[in-house]
Amino acid sequence: MAATTSIAVEETPLALQLLCRADDALILGHRLSEWTGYAPTLEEELALANIALDLIGQARALYSYAGTLTGHTEDQLAYLRDAPAWRNCLMVELPNGDFAFSIARLLLVSAFADPFWHAATASTDSTIAAVAAKAEKETAYHLRHAAEWLIRLGDGTAESHCRAQTALDNLWPYTGELFTSPPSDGDIAPDPMPLRETWSATVSGILARATLKQPPDGWMQSGGRTGRHTEHLGHLLAEMQFLQRTYPGASW
Amino acid sequence: MVDAASLRERALAALEAVTDPEIPVLTIADLGILRGVSVHDDVVEVTITPTYSGCPAMNMITLEIETALARAGIAARIRTSLSPAWTTDWLTDAARSKLAAFGIAPPERTASRRALFGEARPVCPLCGSADTEQISEFGSTACKSLHRCRACREPFDAFKCH
Numbered sequence: 234m235a236a237t238t239s240i241a242v243e244e245t246p247l248a249l250q251l252l253c254r255a256d257d258a259l260i261l262g263h264r265l266s267e268w269t270g271y272a273p274t275l276e277e278e279l280a281l282a283n284i285a286l287d288l289i290g291q292a293r294a295l296y297s298y299a300g301t302l303t304g305h306t307e308d309q310l311a312y313l314r315d316a317p318a319w320r321n322c323l324m325v326e327l328p329n330g331d332f333a334f335s336i337a338r339l340l341l342v343s344a345f346a347d348p349f350w351h352a353a354t355a356s357t358d359s360t361i362a363a364v365a366a367k368a369e370k371e372t373a374y375h376l377r378h379a380a381e382w383l384i385r386l387g388d389g390t391a392e393s394h395c396r397a398q399t400a401l402d403n404l405w406p407y408t409g410e411l412f413t414s415p416p417s418d419g420d421i422a423p424d425p426m427p428l429r430e431t432w433s434a435t436v437s438g439i440l441a442r443a444t445l446k447q448p449p450d451g452w453m454q455s456g457g458r459t460g461r462h463t464e465h466l467g468h469l470l471a472e473m474q475f476l477q478r479t480y481p482g483a484s485w
Numbered sequence: 486m487v488d489a490a491s492l493r494e495r496a497l498a499a500l501e502a503v504t505d506p507e508i509p510v511l512t513i514a515d516l517g518i519l520r521g522v523s524v525h526d527d528v529v530e531v532t533i534t535p536t537y538s539g540c541p542a543m544n545m546i547t548l549e550i551e552t553a554l555a556r557a558g559i560a561a562r563i564r565t566s567l568s569p570a571w572t573t574d575w576l577t578d579a580a581r582s583k584l585a586a587f588g589i590a591p592p593e594r595t596a597s598r599r600a601l602f603g604e605a606r607p608v609c610p611l612c613g614s615a616d617t618e619q620i621s622e623f624g625s626t627a628c629k630s631l632h633r634c635r636a637c638r639e640p641f642d643a644f645k646c647h
Contacts, residue, residue, distance in 0.1 A: 276631070280623035287627065290539025294567065359568050366570030367538045370647050374622060 236482025240305055240313045247358070248302050249320065249415045250422045252310075253458060255295035256321035259311060260466070261342060262288030263473055264329055273332055280378060284339070287371040294364045312477035316467045317460035324407035326457070326466040333386050333396035337404055340379035344435040345411045345428065347372040352423035361422060380439045387443025394444065401440070402448050409453025489524040492559070496522050496529045499557040506545045507626045510583045513546060517575025520566055529554065529561040534571045537627040537647065573647045585610045589629065590643035607643040609634035617641075 242248065265285035272278035296307035303310075325342060329335045350372055353365035386397040411432070412425045440447050456462065476483060500519060505511050513519040513533065521532040531550055535543050547563055554561040573592040576584075581591040590607035608615050614636035622645075624631040629642040 276621040276623070279625070280621060283623040283627055286539035286541070287537065288539070290535075290537065294535075294538060363567035363570050364538075366568075367535075371538060374645075378622060 237309065237313060238478065238481045239315065240309050242303050242305065242310070242314065242318060245302060246415065246418045247421060248299050250417055251295045251299040251302075251361075252320040253414050254422075255292045255299065255310070256319050257325055257342070257346075258288040258295070259292035260319070260321045260469065261325040261339075262286070262292060263469060264325065264327075265335070265339070267329055268335065281335075284375050284378065287368075287375070291364065291368045291371070294367075298360050298364070308477070312474045316462050316470055319457075319460065319462060319466060319470075321457050321466075322407070322410040322413075323454055323457040323463055324404060324410065326463060326469060327404075327407070328465055330400065330403075331396055333393065334400040334403070336379055336382045336386065337397060337400040339375060340383050340439065341404060341408055341436065342411070343372055343376035343379055344439075345425070345432050347376045347435075348428045348431045349423060349425060352428065355420070356422060357420045358422075376435070383439060383445070384443040387440070387445040397443065398445055401445055405448035405450075406452065406454050409450070410455045410457060413455060413458055415458065492527070492529060493522055493524050495557060496524075496531070496554060496559050496561070499553045499559065500531070500550065503546065503549045503553050506542050506549075507628075508584070508587065508589065510587045511580050513550070515577050515580035515583065517571060517577070517580075518546065527560065529559050530564055531561055532564045532566050534566050534569075536571050540627050542626075571647070573644065576644075584644055588641060590632070590641060592644045592646040605630070605643070605646070607632060609637060609639070610641055611639050612637040 242252070244252065262285040265281050265288070268281045269278060269285075272281055292311070293307055296310045300306050300310060305313075324338060327338070347369065350365045350369035354362055354369060356362040356365060383397060386393040388394070412429050414422070414425050417424065437447055500514065500522070501512060503513050505513070505516060505518075508516075516536070518533050518536060519531070520534050521530075523530050523532075531554070533547070533550070547565075550563055551561065574594075576592065584591045588610050590610045593605070593607075605619060606615065606617050609617050609632075612634060614634055616635040617632050618635060620631040620633055620640065622630045624642050628645055628647070630645050631640065632643050633640045
């Protein structure tokens, strides 16, 4: 029998919740892993690779669980879905840009992920609660690391300040989507909307210390959660999924 | 029919040889990864729990458990349990002393979320001085951060509180 080359996922409300979180983590993890070999210092290279590893690990646990509900393996969910089936927010799929852009994005996402996983430890679903118990400790590190860097860049040289401000201005229209997610059944996953206040307080506190201006909340981008992605996701998937798409079922 | 209690004892003895590939002085029992060993119909069921979400050593540890038991002639299956989530609070006292002797500062006693700013200052495992500084919160593996001792000037790893 020929190996499967593409899958369609039956998205129950729980499976959809899991995919939103897993896709956010895997795509951001993949973007961070692209810094390996290019980071500005050796310590930073290790840090970004470690953060990527945490995120990919979180994604694996969530895909495994989603797999038991949908009849797929974690690898199939990662490697055999086309772009419109991905449920990540648009911000995580944007290309890395310069170091300031990557750090500003990590900060904006982590400032959300940290309180989200903290709240998810109270989930009525024991697997989600267990994944959250690990993830919330890891995201606290990610948030602290990104915050320290953004302050250093914003409050650094004229050049680093300018790059950090530009990154922030370009990323801001993507922040609204962090607070959207499909409706959850009961208390399975936290509603992201009420976390906005915590997120704003964290972000504005860090921006003030970084001497950066918080961009105004204007029109916000969206579409990722329903599969309307930027062109960048297709390129990312072409690279990430290449092996399983070209040699279906390959293993070693 | 094999005596379940003696089979379990043999399995536990075989598992004593399974160590963390990154920190070879610690066994999986020392680390708190080994959550349980039970016997069902002559098959040993080993329950383990992952440490860090993305720890690449977990795959290898699973493989080493299978190998160690197979070598002892024990049929086994491995179950991964996510809940309750692993914490560095589960490191045994023996594990903490072995870590320090190996040159890795053991984690703080009680796992808790630290404030957004302010760094951890573990005691130097080499000379015992408390005058240390952090080089990076991310070290050579997911579970370690990198530090330097101001007294003996040596760099050292610390096991992250998790």
